[in-house]
Amino acid sequence: MRNDAVTFKIDWWIILIYIGLATIGLLTIYAAVFDAEHPAIYDLATSYGRQFLWLTISLAAGMILLLINARFFNNVAYIIYGFAILLLMATLVIGSTVAGSKSWINLGFMSFQPSEFAKFATALALAHYLDKIDRDFNKTRTQLTAYAIVLIPMILVLLQGDAGSALVFSVFLLVFYKEGMSGRILVIGLAAVAIFILTLLTGKTTVIIGIIVICGIILIFTKKRKENFWKIFGIAALVITFSLSVDFIFDNVLKQHQQTRIKIILGLEDDPLGVGYNLRQSKIAIGSGGFCGKGFLHGTMTKYDFVPEHHTDFIFCTIAEEQGFVGVVLLFAVYVTLMIRLVIMANRQRSTFSRIYGYSIASILFFHFFVNIGMTIGLLPVIGIPLPFMSYGGSSLFFFSLMLFVFIKQDANRKDIL
Numbered sequence: 001m002r003n004d005a006v007t008f009k010i011d012w013w014i015i016l017i018y019i020g021l022a023t024i025g026l027l028t029i030y031a032a033v034f035d036a037e038h039p040a041i042y043d044l045a046t047s048y049g050r051q052f053l054w055l056t057i058s059l060a061a062g063m064i065l066l067l068i069n070a071r072f073f074n075n076v077a078y079i080i081y082g083f084a085i086l087l088l089m090a091t092l093v094i095g096s097t098v099a100g101s102k103s104w105i106n107l108g109f110m111s112f113q114p115s116e117f118a119k120f121a122t123a124l125a126l127a128h129y130l131d132k133i134d135r136d137f138n139k140t141r142t143q144l145t146a147y148a149i150v151l152i153p154m155i156l157v158l159l160q161g162d163a164g165s166a167l168v169f170s171v172f173l174l175v176f177y178k179e180g181m182s183g184r185i186l187v188i189g190l191a192a193v194a195i196f197i198l199t200l201l202t203g204k205t206t207v208i209i210g211i212i213v214i215c216g217i218i219l220i221f222t223k224k225r226k227e228n229f230w231k232i233f234g235i236a237a238l239v240i241t242f243s244l245s246v247d248f249i250f251d252n253v254l255k256q257h258q259q260t261r262i263k264i265i266l267g268l269e270d271d272p273l274g275v276g277y278n279l280r281q282s283k284i285a286i287g288s289g290g291f292c293g294k295g296f297l298h299g300t301m302t303k304y305d306f307v308p309e310h311h312t313d314f315i316f317c318t319i320a321e322e323q324g325f326v327g328v329v330l331l332f333a334v335y336v337t338l339m340i341r342l343v344i345m346a347n348r349q350r351s352t353f354s355r356i357y358g359y360s361i362a363s364i365l366f367f368h369f370f371v372n373i374g375m376t377i378g379l380l381p382v383i384g385i386p387l388p389f390m391s392y393g394g395s396s397l398f399f400f401s402l403m404l405f406v407f408i409k410q411d412a413n414r415k416d417i418l
Contacts (some may be wrong), residue, residue, distance in 0.1 A: 293324030
């Protein structure tokens, strides 16, 4: 048995990319909320000082994780998951409400979001469950149990009113697909989104007529008309039923500000001084950066608070304004490199647990990256999720770091664990 200690098998490129992104994030927060009376980047009286402290803690925790036996994370996965579920349930009772969501627990000296911890815990629990020879994902029981592992925290987060964080859990579908789930489920999901949007844009009557026409054409040109009639009829009935329910879902499930954000994205409403203010100011800040940007500490739109949340969910605006198109392209390149590297690392794992866990964190990071930037440039509704390793926030930085370093440890000992 080989010694399970830190060796030179550690993927130092991933660690360098992590440190690079976290450092860029820290400097961007420094530029966004710079206070001339507190110029030291480690001053705890400032947001950048507290972020510096959390980065130090995260790095220290990451180094400690590299010293722990790699099998430990598999062995305690359910314990960590159970603790995360208890935290999410406790948040519904004793949580603090921030920005309309009861998703924070205030400890007095600090506040944190249990949903950030739940993403990490769910990735561990899912990997542990599927890390068995008899866990054939083609079996219905295995699929239902795997879906339940994801749905339980997702529903609890949704009950907190944090739809953005709840949506992150849907990205585990990519992991299920990679492990053998039928691609039809992904197609059905995308089709549901398309029908939802089309119903909002054109109205349910138009969508229903379109569905009937399309199904009629398919039925006319199909060879086995009698055999396929009831199958086509059933699909059409389901789609029409879903279309008829869109208005109810939109009006009763989504909050008012979420409805307005979706309407703004779809061009159904204009609210430049209300809910749409963030998006409008975000686009102006990004566009003002030009090709090379205004320079470090010279971002007027973000520095003077014309863009709300410019050091948290909208930190991309600060980067785009100060570093311009060149800086944005370089940032994209670093993130894409990170995610491609994570997928490559996941593919080379000998352990099922390590492979599935690797796919999980790669998917989570991709979702955060894609949605955060998509919402700041107006391609997606504003749902309030951080840009990994860069947005201000101790709990998000810490748990993103935790997720990453656990996988780095798994990869470092991939030849020793099966």
